[in-house]
Amino acid sequence: MLIFQANGAMMKLLRVNMKQLQVEWDQVPTVYEQLGGRALIARLLLEEVPPTCDALGPHNKLIFTPGLLGGAGVTTAGRLSVGSKSPLTGGVKETNAGGTTGDALGKLGIKAVVIEGQAEQGTLYLLHIGNDSAEILPAGELRGLGTYATSDRLQEQLGADCTVISIGQAGEFLMLGAGIATTGERDQRSNHAARGGLGAVMGSKGLKAIVIDKPVRKTVPFADADLFRTASRAYAQKLINDPKLGTQGSQHLYGTASIVGAVNEMGSLPTRNFGSGSFEQSTDLRGEHMREVILAREGKIGTRCMPGCVIACRNQYVDEAGMPIVGTLQYETIALVGSNLGIGNLDDVARLNYMCNDFGLDTIETGAALGVAIEAGLVQFGDTEGIISLLKQVGEGTVLGRVIGNGAVTAGRVFGIRRVPAALGQAMPGYDPRSLKGNGVTYATSPQGADHTAGNAFGARKEVNPLGIEGQKELSLKLQIIAAMLDSTGLCLFARPPVIADPQLMVDMLNGIYGWGWNKDDLDRFYRDVLRNELEFNRRAGITSADYRIPEYMREEPLAPHNTVFDVPDAELDAVFETL
Amino acid sequence: MNIEIELFGQLLPRTQRRQTLSVKRPLLVREVANIIGLKPEEVGLITIDGVQSEMEDTVELGCRLCFFPHMSGG
Numbered sequence: 001m002l003i004f005q006a007n008g009a010m011m012k013l014l015r016v017n018m019k020q021l022q023v024e025w026d027q028v029p030t031v032y033e034q035l036g037g038r039a040l041i042a043r044l045l046l047e048e049v050p051p052t053c054d055a056l057g058p059h060n061k062l063i064f065t066p067g068l069l070g071g072a073g074v075t076t077a078g079r080l081s082v083g084s085k086s087p088l089t090g091g092v093k094e095t096n097a098g099g100t101t102g103d104a105l106g107k108l109g110i111k112a113v114v115i116e117g118q119a120e121q122g123t124l125y126l127l128h129i130g131n132d133s134a135e136i137l138p139a140g141e142l143r144g145l146g147t148y149a150t151s152d153r154l155q156e157q158l159g160a161d162c163t164v165i166s167i168g169q170a171g172e173f174l175m176l177g178a179g180i181a182t183t184g185e186r187d188q189r190s191n192h193a194a195r196g197g198l199g200a201v202m203g204s205k206g207l208k209a210i211v212i213d214k215p216v217r218k219t220v221p222f223a224d225a226d227l228f229r230t231a232s233r234a235y236a237q238k239l240i241n242d243p244k245l246g247t248q249g250s251q252h253l254y255g256t257a258s259i260v261g262a263v264n265e266m267g268s269l270p271t272r273n274f275g276s277g278s279f280e281q282s283t284d285l286r287g288e289h290m291r292e293v294i295l296a297r298e299g300k301i302g303t304r305c306m307p308g309c310v311i312a313c314r315n316q317y318v319d320e321a322g323m324p325i326v327g328t329l330q331y332e333t334i335a336l337v338g339s340n341l342g343i344g345n346l347d348d349v350a351r352l353n354y355m356c357n358d359f360g361l362d363t364i365e366t367g368a369a370l371g372v373a374i375e376a377g378l379v380q381f382g383d384t385e386g387i388i389s390l391l392k393q394v395g396e397g398t399v400l401g402r403v404i405g406n407g408a409v410t411a412g413r414v415f416g417i418r419r420v421p422a423a424l425g426q427a428m429p430g431y432d433p434r435s436l437k438g439n440g441v442t443y444a445t446s447p448q449g450a451d452h453t454a455g456n457a458f459g460a461r462k463e464v465n466p467l468g469i470e471g472q473k474e475l476s477l478k479l480q481i482i483a484a485m486l487d488s489t490g491l492c493l494f495a496r497p498p499v500i501a502d503p504q505l506m507v508d509m510l511n512g513i514y515g516w517g518w519n520k521d522d523l524d525r526f527y528r529d530v531l532r533n534e535l536e537f538n539r540r541a542g543i544t545s546a547d548y549r550i551p552e553y554m555r556e557e558p559l560a561p562h563n564t565v566f567d568v569p570d571a572e573l574d575a576v577f578e579t580l
Numbered sequence: 581m582n583i584e585i586e587l588f589g590q591l592l593p594r595t596q597r598r599q600t601l602s603v604k605r606p607l608l609v610r611e612v613a614n615i616i617g618l619k620p621e622e623v624g625l626i627t628i629d630g631v632q633s634e635m636e637d638t639v640e641l642g643c644r645l646c647f648f649p650h651m652s653g654g
Contacts (some may be wrong), residue, residue, distance in 0.1 A: 242650075243621075243622070243624070243649070243650040244624065244650040245652070248590065249650065250589045250649045250650065250651050253589070253590055254589060258589060258649075258651050258652075259651050259652075259653060261588045261589075261648065262588065262646075262648045262651060265627045265630050265646050266627060267630050278630075287589075288588065431653075456653040458653030459624070459625060459651060459652070459653055462634070465632070467631065467632075493652075493653075494652045561630055562630065562631070
């Protein structure tokens, strides 16, 4: 196997050719220099990937990249972006995860790891990245392992403090619902870049895992350390002071599940295959209840997915004996695998969550696919054991399991179900667009497909009535631009308030690291270019406005309890990016 | 007539989560908050019968009023 030594402090690209089984350290081309995370993915896809290529073929590329703040020690800014042409949407995809990978890549000066080509069919490899080296190793012995066992085994072999990125059985089977798992500090396992089927892209490359050694004496060089330090400290302090995010904030106390009660009350909680917007057992799924259960069982609340995060919204959900089931139980999973399947018990949701994590499945896509399967009569809503038996088949790769593992749209086609909650081929997350219409506009226009992280309108009532039409297009665009900022800098979705209120903080942090001399206008152009590049890639891929639309049944079947339909006119949707 | 109230999250932690307020006329949300001792700045989201509302909106008799703390979409 070829081993290539890197040198110098300059940022570099690590290109990994899976056909030749070779790695190459490249200088970062000028066109990518001022990009990171989602911004780099959008531009690299546009520059290097044929838009009409087979997403699971040799011409697609899989990109792992920290955001522009990665490795610099900014709180909540260590997310890892993973990108590719999506086999699920047929367009651009960026999906990101916490853990230690983004921070490690940033510290190692690696702007991106770009996986190219494909290994010979039937072979499986891992990529091992050291502090100054990289090598491709055979990994046939990992075949068929879930993500937990894969990361356990690799950390036993290569060091407990290394970071492991891996796919489970779903990725190996090239299932379109497959995501990519990353480890975090100590025994933390379940961070997932889950969306868009990128686990299948990794599987198609013949890459089971990437192991990154812990950076030793590696730091990000600062162009102006004082400027950076002042801005990053102010940013962290503003997060701590934010009533949502500080130590007394709901995000910290109850995690993302803090919103279960509110979304249910607003009639937007996916219930029984998006058949209703409120769930009669939602009280037992709330973050408040989850906190009581976890504390009573001596599980963990307020843990972190990224080192140094001041929000700490993670948890470790445990069973009645105090044994860990899954960490962390999150809102989207509770919605899609809980209420959407008629399950009103967090223990059951946690068990299903663990299975999805281990198989390497997106809980949103899988929950939606299971909802479709249940509507087709395969099992009953609320039948946890029946649902578990279906999910087991995904990990086993049975024919039925492959149908479900390939996501909601595939399940709908095979089972003859028309009510498929998806846009651009991707399942909707935990907000029904009929009663949260701003999210519907995002689902129906984002180049990422139905993705709440692309522009979530939840809680924006002061600007726009969630049940109305007026102002939704402007709100969605504004939120989509903010999301592009977060995803390109490595910031967590929840860390947005300070940099929205004071964009100069972001300008100063970036100038402090890179010395680019940017101003707020440069920053604004940077964010907008992300969306422009993504839309252009999708256009070249042949995606039209018709592909982005909300499913027809959601325009015609009223959703209880508000009895509303998604009625934002197509003309409004088509006009979202007019002012981009 | 009554107004049904529910408090979520860390709002007024030592207070009953669900309360019934007997009133003789419709009230503003702000008035209800004042009656139960809730500071408006602690409230992030309000719903009246599931419809997102604001402090100056009116709570009709027989309605269900929910107060949520500041939250962030998951």
